[in-house]
Amino acid sequence: MGTLIRFVVFFAIAMIVIVLAIILGDYGAWYFAWVLGTVMIVLVSAAGGALLDTQESEKTEEDGAR
Amino acid sequence: MEIYLLLKVLWWLLLGVLLMGVAIMVGMDMGVGTILRLVGRTDAERRVALNIIGPHWDGNQVWFILGGGAIFAAWPLIYATAFSGLYVVMLLLLWSMIVRPLGFEYRSKIDLPAWRSAWDWALFVSGFVPMLVFGAAVGNMLQGVPFRFEWNLASVYSGSFLSLLNPFAILCGLLAVSLSVYMGGAMLMNRGEDVLYRRAQRLVVRSGLVALALFSLGGIWVYFLDGYQLVQSPDPAIAQTPLQQVVERAVGGWLGNYQRTPLLWLIPFSVYATTLLGVAAARSGRSHLAWWLGALAWIGVIGTVGAAMFPFMMPSSLEPSHSLTVWNASSSQLTLTWMTGWSVVFVPLILWYTSWCFWVMRGKVNERDVASDEHAY
Amino acid sequence: MIDPLVVELSRWQFAATALFHFLFVPLTLGLTFIVAAMETVYVTTGRTIYREMAQFWGKLLLINFALGVATGLTMEFQFGTNWSFYSSFVGDIFGAPLAVEGLMAFFMESTFIGLMVFGWERLSKIQHLIVTYLVALGSNLSALWILVANGFMQAPEGAVFNPLTMRMELASFAELIFGHDAQSKFVHTSIAGYVTAAIFVCGVSAFYMLRKQHMELARRSFRMAALFGVLSAVGVITLGDALGFVGGHAQPTKLAAMEALWRTEKPPVGFNVIAIPDQQKMENAYELQIPYLLTPLVTRSLDHVIPGADTLVAQAKQRIVSGIEAVGALRALQDNPEDEAALSRFLAHEDDLGYGFLVGAYAPDQDPTVADDAAIERAARDAIPSVATIFWSFRVMVACGLLMLMFFILAVIYTLRNTVERQRWFLGASVLMLPVPWIACEAGWLVAEIGRQPWTVYEVLPTWMSVSTHSAGYMLFSLAGFLLLYSIFIVIEMFLMLRAIRQGPSSHRPTGSAGAAGETALAAPVRSAEV
DSSP: OHHHHHHHHHHHHHHHHHHHHHHHOSSOOHHHHHHHHHHHHHHHHHHHHHHHHHHHHHHHHHHHHO | OHHHHHHHHHHHHHHHHHHHHIIIIIHHHHHHHHHHHHHOSSHHHHHHHHHHHTTTHHHHHHHHHHHHHHHHHHOHHHHHHHHHHTHHHHHHHHHHHTHHHHHHHHGGGSOOHHHHHHHHHHHHHHHHHHHHHHHHHHHHHHHOBOEEEOTTOOEEEOSOGGGGGOHHHHHHHHHHHHHHHHHHHHHHHHHOOHHHHHHHHHHHHHHHHHHHHHHHHHHHHHHTSEEEEEEEOOOTTSOOOGGGOEEEEEETGGGHHHHHOGGGGHHHHHHHHHHHHHHHHHHTTOHHHHHHHHHHHHHHHHHHHHHHHTTEEEOBSSSGGGOEETTTSSOOHHHHHHHHHHHHHHHHHHHHHHHHHHHHTOSOOOHHHHHHOTTOO | OOOHHHHHHHHHHHHHHHHHHHHHHHHHHHHHHHHHHHHHHHHHHOOHHHHHHHHHHHHHHHHHHHHHHHHHHHHHHHHHHHOHHHHHHHHHHHHHHHHHIIIIIIHHHHHHHHHHHHOTTTSOHHHHHHHHHHHHHHHHHHHHHHHHHHHHHHSOOSEEEETTTTEEEESOHHHHHTOHHHHHHHHHHHHHHHHHHHHHHHHHHHHHHHTTOSHHHHHHHHHHHHHHHHHHHHHHHHHHHHHHHHHHHHOHHHHHHHTTOOSOOSSSOOEEEEEEEETTTTEEEEEEEETTOHHHHHHSSSSOOOOOHHHHHHHHHHHHHHHHHHHHHHHHHHHOTTOHHHHHHHHHHGGGHHHHHHHGGGSGGGOGGGOOHHHHHHHHHHTSOOHHHHHHHHHHHHHHHHHHHHHHHHHHHHHHTTOGGGOHHHHHHHHHTTTHHHHHHHHHHHHHHHTTTTEEETTTEEHHHHSOOOOHHHHHHHHHHHHHHHHHHHHHHHHHHHHHHHHOGGGGOTTOOOOGGGOOOSSSOOOOTTO
């Protein structure tokens, strides 16, 4: 059930972001947006990978403590 | 408006530089493809040969693609007329060339003799055919191509594609093939060892001498060939179309520039000097020197043709007055200015990082390295 | 005389080779950045699993890249071989971005991809990372310049017609680069590539998780690709809308076709969710509408009028009549450049020159100046491109885009909770998602390029005039050759790609000794060049 709620919330956030971006820029400075966006996408993705390793090691510690 | 005149000449020179880049760098890789089955008798030997140019062939190939783009930007009428007028020949060139990236990337993915042998043949075809066509295309430019323009500058062609592969064009094609074999062999000497080195050395010496013989024969042939002369044309410094000039044909006409400016004879002589010295350098084992002398020989060969034809770029054998020249085939002054700006910034950059790339990958390649390196071709 | 069959075959050849090329481009655009992100984690954390990931996905990238390069080679020359009038007519503007692409982007990408593959042992970690980023940047800058060129075809900005040289000439390089169509289309396309690559990595990783192979690599790759993908999917939808807005204003005929809008109606008009367009009768045989939605969607207002096909055809008719004058005056100018009367007549009708050319297809001897009313009527009807194709391609693309956004949101939820490997239905769905981005990319190409018809350069140069004057026999020969060659290529590529995926990263390990049952244990220290 939690998954469904989260999905709905995330989807709503995504839609709001899209609508906001659309309102902000019809004839936008898209090249500039691309540069920023690509950097952000790469960094978030890299951080996500690193986070997985952190979660992993925490889990091992918990298991070890138990 | 004199600036426009200078820009046209500058871009004619830059086109020459690009063709030299294609001939030297792409020609080298294609030469390796052509002689792959001769220098490498075993699969391991062939893999060494491929991995010698492995890190560079892709970057080198961009000379060819950039050549297409630069002709499009600076000489749109040449781009439009030459590539459509030589349609079937261009298809031969493209179809054989597009097999090459796959030959490099896919050949060593599967360890089956039949698979690898098939790709070896593919690499041979994609090395030999494009260089033959490259030379034959230049040969056709010297003879003139059968096209004319309509009132709106739409081009119309006559004649079949077989006439594009005539004896003189084939001679020019073989000259290009032999020089590419020379350069490919010299590169294999630079980074190869033992048998590979010795076989490459033999091929460099032979192909250098063959190239010289073909170059001499071609020169004599051009003496008896119809050349083209501008009789009347608008001021070179203004914008114009090929419909506004008068051109005549004359036997031996391509030697006119040499007669008017005897200093130009230095260019064809330089081909003899560099090729002979290059062959000598290869024999004495100085392969890097042989490579650079080979590059100079290419510059000499292309320079010889350019000096003979100037200001013609693509004469028409069907309607000589519609011939494309440096004065009437270029793009506008603004485009040429912008293109000059981009080139000033990026060409030095390209030369710098290409050299760095060669420097990083310097040193000999041997069978053990190739077998143990999981990234190798 | 231009044979209509040659025009048709030239279009098929260009479409076939471009669509084929575009199977490989999007994956390259995105996967280079995903690999760069993986290598970034390797360099910052020093964990060798990320190096293994970068190398494994890099290997798949290379298989794809080879065909992208090979098929791109023919594209660079096809304008000259098959569209020679187009090339000489707009080469002054159109050629420049292609040349700059070579200078700025393609050289960088191709030179450094050699180092990226062969340089692992020869470069320092940081150097290799920079090289990887340069490959990613180079491939996307390549796309930038190609789409700047394409933007000119869609909305010709920064150029003027020169009656003396009979061609379009560059007027402003800045307008060419910063055209609205070029800007939004580049970002839309580039990020569509990111989405494609993210789906690819997720799908292949899910395949491994289903088979419980290479779990360490698969879980990390899935996590990174899901985050990469969710942001990209938001971006691609935003930019898709921006592109629709820009394109709707610059190309009203494309907009009318995308929305199957036959009649100009009082705003706000409804949005056709489903329609069965009938091009002959200029109406929809069936339509399912959401009332009032379309006007705010494409004009951001409630009272802007969106011109329907009927208005556009009527406008085209007027412009053709005016364009015929322009062609006549131009011809007189060619005979006598000093003819003042002809010059002023030309300048008065200059803007409609393209419409004058358009009617030539139906005029006797293809001479627009002698076109009759029937020819004008037919040419004006041609101004509306094939509505059914565009309407449905557009909907397929949008549906795929939304589907992928939903997929990525779920993927992010599961992967952040670290439970994705237990959701077996979802892993199966991930594998099934694999073809979706490619369908979206190809459909998007169809909308953009069929929607531009009947023009090669919108309202400037009609498609029928743009071709080279080859015989139909030559065209059949070349089309058959391309189809044969490309069919062989795709079979080999798919075979090698599937084989490399099945083999997995184990065969890729530098030590050469595959771990037990092909499992790559994270704990096992992988040889690193730096130690």
